[in-house]
Every structure is written in C-alpha cells, then in structure tokens.
Amino acid sequence: MFYEKVAAMAGLCVLGLVLLDLSRTRNVPLSRQLSWGRVWLRIFGWACLFVGGFFVGNVFLAGYSLVIILVVAAAVSGRTPSWGGQEIWVTIAAGIRHQLPIPSLVEAAVEESGQAARYRQLLARLRAGMPLEELVRRLRIGRPERTALALATKTGRFDEAIEKAREYRSAMWDVEELFTGRMLLLLLLLQGVPAGAFMFARISGHFGLILKDFGLDAQTAATRFGLGVPAWFFSPGLLAYIWTAVSFGIVVGILLYWLGGRGILADFWPWSRCSLRSRSLILMTLGQGVRSGLSFTEIFDVLVNHPPTLGIRGRLLRTLEAMFRGDDPWDAMRKSGILSPADKDLLAASQQLGELPLSLETLARLHRDRYSAALRWWAVIGYLAIVTLFVLGAMIAYACCLGTLLAIIFCLM
C-alpha cells in the first residue's frame, strides 16, 4: 500500500508539472492568454503539484518546506499582484511622460508579463474606455503614488504628479536599502547563533570527556575560574527565547517598515505628532495642490480619500472636519499633530508673503531629509548590534575553550 501511495502522489506531481507547462503564458499572444481553458489548466496544475508535492514531501520529511519553496518560487518569479501592479504603474508613468496612449501600453505590459488572465476585467474595462483614475485605483501601487495621481486628476497635471512621486521614491531608495540591508544582515547573523550553539554543544561534549579523563568535571572547571555567572544565563531555554524574540522582532519591524515606514506607530498613536515621513508627504501634496490653485478643503478631501501613509487618515479627517467648522487650517493641522508649532508659524508667515507653495515644498524636503537621517541612525544601531553579537560570540567561545585548557593545565600542575 505504501508503494502505491508514493507512486500515485509522484504521478500527481508529474501531471501537475505537465499541466503547468501546457498552460505557460509568457511570450504568448493576449488572446491565447485569456482563453479559459488555459486558466483552468493552470489552476489544476498548481493544485496537483501542491497536493502531490505535499504528500510526497512528507515521505521525505520535507513536505512543509516544499510548500515554502513553491511560495518563494512564485514570489521570486514576480507574479505577485503587487509586483504586477508596480509594472503597470511604471508603464502608465512612461506613457504619460512620453504622451503615448495608455490603454495599448497597459495591454502590452499585461501581455508581456503573461498575467492577462489576472487582469481580464481590467483589460475589458480599458477597452471600454475606463478613465485613468479608475485604472490607478484598481492597481496595487504605493500610497504616495496613489495620492499624487488622485491629486493630478483634480489639477490635470499628471506629468508633475508623476515626477514628484518619482523624485520622492528616488530620494528614499538608497537610505531605505541601507536600513533594510543592515536589518537583514542582523537577522542573518542571529540565525548563526543557534547553529553556533549546536556546534559548540558538540565540541563542549568532547571537552567534557577530556576533563573527565583528568578527573575534573565541567562545573568544577567553571567554578575554579570564578566565572560566577548564574546558571540561568547559559540556559538554552532562555537563549532560545531571546533568539526567537529578537528574530521575530526584526522580521515584524521590517514588515512594519515596508507597510508604512518607521513612523507608522507614531501615526497610529493619536497623542503624538505624526511621523516625519507622513508630514513630508502631506506637505508635498499640499504644495502641489496650492500651486495648482486648489483650496485646502479640496486638497484634504483628496488626502482623506487617498492617504499617503497607512495610519494617517484619522488625523487628516479631523483636520478636514475642523476646517469645515471654520477653524484656521494651520491651527487645525497643528492640533491634529500634522504640523509642529514652528512649522505652523513658518507656513502662516509665508502664506502672508505669498510664498506658500515654495515654503510647503521646502518644508516637505526638509522633513524628508530628517526622516532619511533618522533611518540612517537605525542603520548605525543595526551595525552596532552586529558588532556586539560578533564580540559576544567570540568572547564566549574564547572563554570556554581557554577555560577548559587552563583547567587541564592547573590539574597537571
């Protein structure tokens, strides 16, 4: 029965692979990509591969890892909806910059990516003359880009909106990479801790045997050198908890960062001022809106419906309500924590001088740079943590090896 089960599951895997090969969509014309037969072949192919792979994998004690590998392969192949959305966004931006018809370009991008089936409805609506705003709303693109385009539909200045959003992204890319890279490196090193501990446990077993040969036990050797460290400090359980907590913390931290930036918690916390990132994006949008002659309520209406960061909508809504009640816009923004008192005074003064758009943009750039400097600090902290980890690991290994050797020497003496 066992052999039959294995053979059936392996057969299922092979069938899945054949179906997936038959349903390939890359470099295939749009009409063939959109045929339902191909879509069903694909669904059945993945189902066979997952089910068969999981059960065959279990025989190899690797069923779960096979599923993980499949997920990673799908992510790496760039077929995720967010990546598909990004590609279409890049296409739309290029089309607007070079004044080319958007629908045919989007259609070509979808055909090229081999994901026509996923965007079936979108393509149909594009052919029916869907407006650009609706197209963008349906895509999974970054929040700042979404805000910029929503504003551009009111001002009609798509070129400027795309250019500003692009400028913001380019300015942040390097520092974001530095931050993420440092955190990922720390995460990688942390994974070395249990691997090192595992090897060290095996080596210390041999040391224990050597000490035993000399009539010593590890405890005596340790106390002889007055290590004086409480036993719980070296408890594997405690170390495992710390390792898990820190690793988990880093992963959650990076995920939070990619969700909305370092200041996402500040944005959610109603009693603090909003993050520098949110502030810079709001000021940038305000600058563009004011330059195009929109009123504050109109700009805030766009911001409330398309907030540039995840946790900022509540503050924007409160500001808009205050403005509708007749409050001063700068006061309303200060009260909801979007502006600092100094920012408020500066902007009120430049409004009187008639230099408001320029001041808003300058202030937006200033906060963007401050945010970028703060990220660099986190990268430095990550670097210090990496060095500390290295030094601690080296010290422990050195002390334990040297301690054993010295214990043997003392015994011989």
Next chain:
Amino acid sequence: MAVVMGNQPLDFEPGANWDVISDALGRTVEANLPLPTTLRALAADLDDRRTASALKRIAARIERGESLDAIFSKEKSTKSRPVGQLLHAASLTPQPSETLNRFVTIMEDYTSNLRNLRTALSYPFLCLTLALFGAFVISAGWLLPNARDIVAMEEELSLTQPVRLRIELMWAGNLVSLLIGILVWGIGLLIILGPVRMSRCSLTYQLPMLGRYYAYLNLSLFAKVMAHLTQSGVELSKALEAVAGLVSYPRLRRALKEAAAKAAESATFDEIVRTDQRFPATLRTFVTQSGSKLSLSARFLAAADFFEDRARALWHAAPVLLMVFAILGLIMLWMTYAIPLMMWIYWIQLLSGLAG
C-alpha cells in the same frame, strides 16, 4: 613587451580591462587628439600592465595604417568584440567621434548596472551559504549517526520493509535538497563572479527575476543605441545589424539579425516588429504607436527610458524579495532543528510499536 608587427591580426593579452580601453578610445577620438601618441601616453599612466599593453598594441597598429574599425573587426576575443562593435556602430554616423563617446557612456552604464547585481545577490547568497553549511553539518553530524541507530534497532526488532525504505527515502530527500541548494548556490556564484559574462548565456534569461533584469537592460541598450543611429540618419538595416552586435541577449540578437536582413529587403521597422513575437510586446507598442506624433528616434528613446525604469523598479523590489528569503531562511532553520526532533519521535514510535 615587444609589439608584433606582422600581417596577422594581433591577439590582445587576456585580462585587459576593455571598459578602460573603450573609454580611452572614445575620449581620444572625441577630443580629436592623435590616437597613437595619446594611447601610448595613457598606457604609460596605467597601473594595469595588461590594459597598458593592449593600448600600446592598438597604437602600434594604427601607426601601421590600420583603422580602428579594422583592428577590432579582426579580433577574435569575445571581450574586445563589443569595442569593435561600438566603433563599427559609431562609424556609421556622420559624427563618429561624438557618437563613439556617447556609445561608450551607454555601454558603461549597461555594464555597471549588470555589476550592481553583485550587491543585490550578496544577501541571498550569504543566507544560502549558511543554510547549506548548517544542513551539511546537521546531516553529517547528527542525522547520520541517529539513522544508523534506528536501522540497527529496526534490524533488532525485525520490522517490515517500508520502514527501511522510508529512512532511505528520507536520506534521498535530504541529499536531493542539498544538491538543489548547491546548484542554486553555484548559479549565484557564477553571476556574482561574472555578471557581464553571464549576460551572453541564454539560460541566464530564463532565471526568475534576474533573467528579466538582464533582458530589460539589454532592451534599454538596444533602444538607446537605435535612437542615436536613427537620429543620425543611418540606414535601418545597417543600424539593426550594428545593434545586433552590441546586445548580449541571444534571443534579441537573433531577432535583430533577421530584422536587419528583412530591412535590407526594404521592409519598414513597424512591419518587421509587429509580427515578430521575439520583440517584447511593450517594445512593439512603443515603437509602432500609430497615433503617436513622435519620430522613430524619439519613440526609441521613450522605450529606452521605459525599460530603464523597469530595470530600476525590479532592482528596488529586491528588498521585498530578500524578505521572502529571510523568512524562508528562518523557517528552514526551524525545520532543520525540527528534523532531529521528528526523528526522535519516530524512534519512540518505533520502540512503542506504533510505527511500521
């Protein structure tokens, strides 16, 4: 080193830095300086002995009356071929000196973008090295001795056949995982060591994500050079042939060579590209937009800008991709620790007679 002065083409010394050579040639030609003297002067300033030697050889051959184009067209080395192709492409235009310098800059951007891959790949490569090392240590130091104990016990208990088979399958699975890991590691190492060299291999373009990065850079290079050539009024078939020598994407190169042959038979670029699926759909749309008021060279420039943006977007998506690797690495490590535990549980099951 003496310069060979025979009639046969001279082989340049392997290991010469062709980026430096093409840069030197481009700048010298654009500045209208005497080539042999300037190249010798530059060679004297260089620390890299092989590159200096290649520059001296080029200077010697120019003094013998050979043109730059002729020197590089006879050259067999794959590394120096792009320089020859650049010279050939530039020689087609009315202002070869200016164009050459522009092409050299385009080529430099292309190669530096390819070399950027080293930074992007370093983290996953380190992760994979650690995971492979850990898997090897745990397999050889922990799993193998335990498996021997289980087999010994199984013989003692005289259990049924599938138990032994299951253990063998487990080992086969472990070995296959390690081999796949080593294969991926090897591909990564090849790309890290020679990202530019790997661009000539068809298989590189089949790799997930990386393949598209390579393809976008090649398409951008193609569109940029074509924009300059069409703007300079170079005949379409000659321009396509020249660009075919510059791009390293084999599929695109083949398509361009065929397109050049068709263009020589008086077919327009729109007609050639519209039906050829080897040209990406977006390129076809950019170049053959019927409603667009842009000239052909402007359309090529727009396409170049688009593909460059796509490559940049792909490059900046790398951190998200790395997150997947990081989480996978974590889970895999947990799995590695879980396997011995599972083996212990299995052993207990065996002892208590639950398995079999």
